[in-house]
Amino acid sequence: MGMPISHIMTSGMSGIRAAGDLVARMELAKSMRVGDAKDYVAKKLGVSTLDLSDEYVMRELREDLGIGVITSVAGAPKGIAAKMNIEKLLDIKINSCEKFRSQVSK
Amino acid sequence: MTTEYALRMGDGKRVFLTKEQIMADLQEGSADAADLADVPALSGDELERIAEIMMTPSRMVGVEPGKEVPVTHDIGTIRIDGDQGNSGVGIPSSRLIGSMMHERAFGADTMELGHIDYSFKPVKPVIAQEMQTMEVCQQNMIVPLLYGAMPNMGLYYTPDGPFENPGDLMKAFKIREAQESMEHAAGHLTRDTVWIMQRLMASGADGVNFDTVGAAGDGDMYASLHAVESLRKQYPDMYIEVGMAGELLLGMHGELEYDGTVLAGLWPHQQVKLAAKAGANVFGPVVNTNTSKTSPWNLARAVTFVKAAVEASPIPCHVNMGMGVGGIPMFETPTIDAVSRASKAMVEIAGVDGI
Amino acid sequence: MSNEEMFKELSDAIVSCKKDAVIATVEKARDEGIPPAEIIEKGLAAGMNEVGVLFERGKLFLPHVMMAAGAMEAGVALLEKDMPKDAASKKLGIIVNGTVEGDVHDIGKSIVSTMLQSSGFEVHDIGRDVPLQDFIDKAKETSANMIGMSALMTTTLPGQKDVIEMLKEQGMRDDIKVMVGGAPATEAWANKIGADCYAENASEAVAKAKELLL
Numbered sequence: 001m002g003m004p005i006s007h008i009m010t011s012g013m014s015g016i017r018a019a020g021d022l023v024a025r026m027e028l029a030k031s032m033r034v035g036d037a038k039d040y041v042a043k044k045l046g047v048s049t050l051d052l053s054d055e056y057v058m059r060e061l062r063e064d065l066g067i068g069v070i071t072s073v074a075g076a077p078k079g080i081a082a083k084m085n086i087e088k089l090l091d092i093k094i095n096s097c098e099k100f101r102s103q104v105s106k
Numbered sequence: 107m108t109t110e111y112a113l114r115m116g117d118g119k120r121v122f123l124t125k126e127q128i129m130a131d132l133q134e135g136s137a138d139a140a141d142l143a144d145v146p147a148l149s150g151d152e153l154e155r156i157a158e159i160m161m162t163p164s165r166m167v168g169v170e171p172g173k174e175v176p177v178t179h180d181i182g183t184i185r186i187d188g189d190q191g192n193s194g195v196g197i198p199s200s201r202l203i204g205s206m207m208h209e210r211a212f213g214a215d216t217m218e219l220g221h222i223d224y225s226f227k228p229v230k231p232v233i234a235q236e237m238q239t240m241e242v243c244q245q246n247m248i249v250p251l252l253y254g255a256m257p258n259m260g261l262y263y264t265p266d267g268p269f270e271n272p273g274d275l276m277k278a279f280k281i282r283e284a285q286e287s288m289e290h291a292a293g294h295l296t297r298d299t300v301w302i303m304q305r306l307m308a309s310g311a312d313g314v315n316f317d318t319v320g321a322a323g324d325g326d327m328y329a330s331l332h333a334v335e336s337l338r339k340q341y342p343d344m345y346i347e348v349g350m351a352g353e354l355l356l357g358m359h360g361e362l363e364y365d366g367t368v369l370a371g372l373w374p375h376q377q378v379k380l381a382a383k384a385g386a387n388v389f390g391p392v393v394n395t396n397t398s399k400t401s402p403w404n405l406a407r408a409v410t411f412v413k414a415a416v417e418a419s420p421i422p423c424h425v426n427m428g429m430g431v432g433g434i435p436m437f438e439t440p441t442i443d444a445v446s447r448a449s450k451a452m453v454e455i456a457g458v459d460g461i
Numbered sequence: 462m463s464n465e466e467m468f469k470e471l472s473d474a475i476v477s478c479k480k481d482a483v484i485a486t487v488e489k490a491r492d493e494g495i496p497p498a499e500i501i502e503k504g505l506a507a508g509m510n511e512v513g514v515l516f517e518r519g520k521l522f523l524p525h526v527m528m529a530a531g532a533m534e535a536g537v538a539l540l541e542k543d544m545p546k547d548a549a550s551k552k553l554g555i556i557v558n559g560t561v562e563g564d565v566h567d568i569g570k571s572i573v574s575t576m577l578q579s580s581g582f583e584v585h586d587i588g589r590d591v592p593l594q595d596f597i598d599k600a601k602e603t604s605a606n607m608i609g610m611s612a613l614m615t616t617t618l619p620g621q622k623d624v625i626e627m628l629k630e631q632g633m634r635d636d637i638k639v640m641v642g643g644a645p646a647t648e649a650w651a652n653k654i655g656a657d658c659y660a661e662n663a664s665e666a667v668a669k670a671k672e673l674l675l
Contacts, residue, residue, distance in 0.1 A: 012213060
C-alpha cells in the first residue's frame with residue numbers, strides 16, 4: 001500500500017477529499033487532457049484550478065453541493081445519491097445512476 | 107570531498123552517487139530510450155530538473171501546488187485482502203470495503219474492481235459474483251469504479267486453453283501454424299472480454315481497465331484493440347482505459363495489423379495512437395525498470411518514452427508507475443523515496459495527465 | 462574480398478532471414494577458402510547475435526528469429542562434410558529451461574529458449590509450472606551444462622533457490638551452471654541464492670550463457 005499512497009501524497013488530487021474524482025471523471029468520460037478537465041470542473045464548481053486540490057476550498061463546497069464528502073456526515077448524500085448530484089453538476093451521465101433510475105418504479 | 111546523494115538501484119538497493127554520476131546516468135538512460143524509439147532525448151534543462159528532484163534532501167518530494175493529477179489504479183481492491191502474489195496486504199475484508207478504503211482513507215481519485223485471478227478468461231465462470239460485487243460497490247461509492255483485468259492471451263494456449271502453444275510451434279519451425287494459433291486465441295480473447303464487460307456494464311460499472319496489454323505480444327494487443335472497438339461501438343459513454351505491459355510491443359506473430367499499422371515493434375508514442383483510434387479514453391504507457399541500472403538511468407529513460415507518448419497522444423496518458431515500471435524500483439515494497447521522486451518527475455517533466 | 466568483409470556478408474545474410482541468401486553466401490565463403498569453423502562462428506553466429514539484438518530492439522520479430530535460425534541450420538548443414546564428424550552440428554552447450562512450479566507464465570521463458578536455441582545451444586524447454594525435481598532429473602537425463610529458471614511472481618521466486626539447494630544436496634551443484642530470470646528476479650537475488658548468473662532479457666541470457674559455458 002505504501003506505493004499507491006506515496007503517489008497520491010506526492011502527485012495526486014486526493015479524490016473526494018478535494019475534487020480529484022471529478023477531474024478523473026472528465027478525463028475518462030470525455031477523454032479530456034488534465035488541463036482541460038481541470039478547467040471544465042473548476043468552471044462548473046465556480047473555483048480556480050488551483051482550488052481543485054485544496055481541501056480548504058473543497059470540503060465545504062462538496063457538502064453544499066451534495067457530491068460526497070470524505071468524512072461520514074450523517075444525512076449527506078453518499079454513493080448513488082452523490083453521483084446523481086455529480087451528473088447534474090458536470091452535465092454527464094453516470095452508468096450506475098442510469099441503472100438505478102431504470103430500476104426505480106415510476 | 108564531493109557530495110554524494112542517497113539514491114536507489116533498479117532493484118531498490120540504496121546507492122550513493124555524486125551529481126556528476128547522476129547526470130551521466132540521466133543522460134545515458136534518456137539517450138537509450140531516444141535511440142530505441144526514435145524520439146527526442148530529454149533536454150539539458152529537463153535532465154537538470156530531474157537531477158534536482160533526485161538530489162532533494164528529504165524522504166518525499168511533491169508536485170508544485172496546482173500540478174496535481176488524478177491517480178488511477180491497477181489491481182485495485184485486491185491490494186487489501188489479497189495475497190503477496192497480488193501485492194496484497196492480507197487484511198480480511200470484502201472488495202466493497204477495499205474499494206471504500208481506497209476512496210475514503212487513501213484519497214484515490216478512481217478505483218478498480220478486480221478478481222483474485224486477475225485475468226479476463228477466469229472471470230467468465232464467476233461472472234455473477236463479479237456483477238453482484240460491482241452493483242454493491244457502485245451503490246456505495248462516489249469515485250469512478252472500473253472493472254479491471256489482464257487480457258493475458260497466454261491462457262488461451264495449451265494446457266490452459268484450446269490452442270496449441272505458439273512458442274512450442276515456433277521452436278519446431280512451424281511458423282505459420284504458430285501465427286494461426288495466435289490469431290484464433292486473439293479472436294476468443296476479444297469475444298470473452300466483450301462478453302464479460304457487457305455484463306459488468308449492465309451491473310453499473312463505469313467502464314473497463316485493460317491491464318498489461320501486450321504481455322503475450324502483438325496478438326494480445328490485437329485482441330484488446332478489437333475488444334475496445336467493439337465495446338466503444340456498443341457503449342459510447344463507457345470509460346475505457348488501456349494500460350500496456352512494456353515499452354516495446356513484442357512481435358510474437360509479426361504480421362498482425364490494426365488500422366493498417368503493424369503492431370509488432372511499436373513503442374509507447376505509437377501504441378497510444380492506436381489505443382485512441384480503437385476508442386480508449388485513457389492510455390497507460392509502461393516502461394520496465396532495469397534492475398541492474400540506477401534509478402536516475404531508469405527514470406530518465408522512462409520519462410523520455412512517456413513524454414513522447416504524452417505529446418503524441420490525443421487522449422489522457424496515465425503513466426503506469428507500479429512495482430518495476432515507470433522508473434519505480436522492481437521490489438515488492440518499492441521504497442517511498444524512489445516512488446515519490448519518480449512520481450514528481452513524471453508529472454512535471456513528462457507532463458502526464460495522471461498516474 | 463577480405464575475410465572480415467566475408468564475415469560481414471555472412472552475418473548480413475543471416476539478418477536478412479533468407480535461407481537462399483545464407484546458403485549462397487556460405488558457398489561463396491567456402492569457395493574463398495575460409496575455414497568452416499570460422500564461417501560458422503565469425504559469420505553465421507555473429508549474425509544470430511545481431512538478430513537477437515534487433516529482436517530486443519523491436520526491429521525483427523519472433524518469426525524472423527526462427528527464419529534466421531532455420532537459415533543458419535541450412536548453412537551449417539552445408540559445411541558438415543568439410544568438418545570433423547559431429548563438429549558442425551556441435552552445440553555450444555546443453556541447457557534445461559523452464560518456469561518454476563506454481564508459475565504458469567511462459568512467454569518470456571519461451572523467448573529465451575528460442576533465442577538460446579537459435580544461438581546454437583541444445584535447449585530442453587520443460588515448460589511451465591515445472592516440479593522442482595524435474596529440472597534436476599532433466600539435467601541428468603540430457604547431461605545438461607546449465608539449468609535456466611524463470612519465475613514471474615514473488616510467490617514462486619523461492620523455487621529458484623530451492624532448486625539450487627536441491628542440486629547441492631544431490632551433489633550436482635559444482636557440475637552445472639544455474640541462470641535465473643523473470644520479472645521479480647534481480648542480480649541481488651541471484652547472488653543471494655548462489656545462482657551463477659541473472660539475465661534481464663533474452664539477449665542477455667544468450668550472452669551470459671556463452672560467457673559461462675564457452
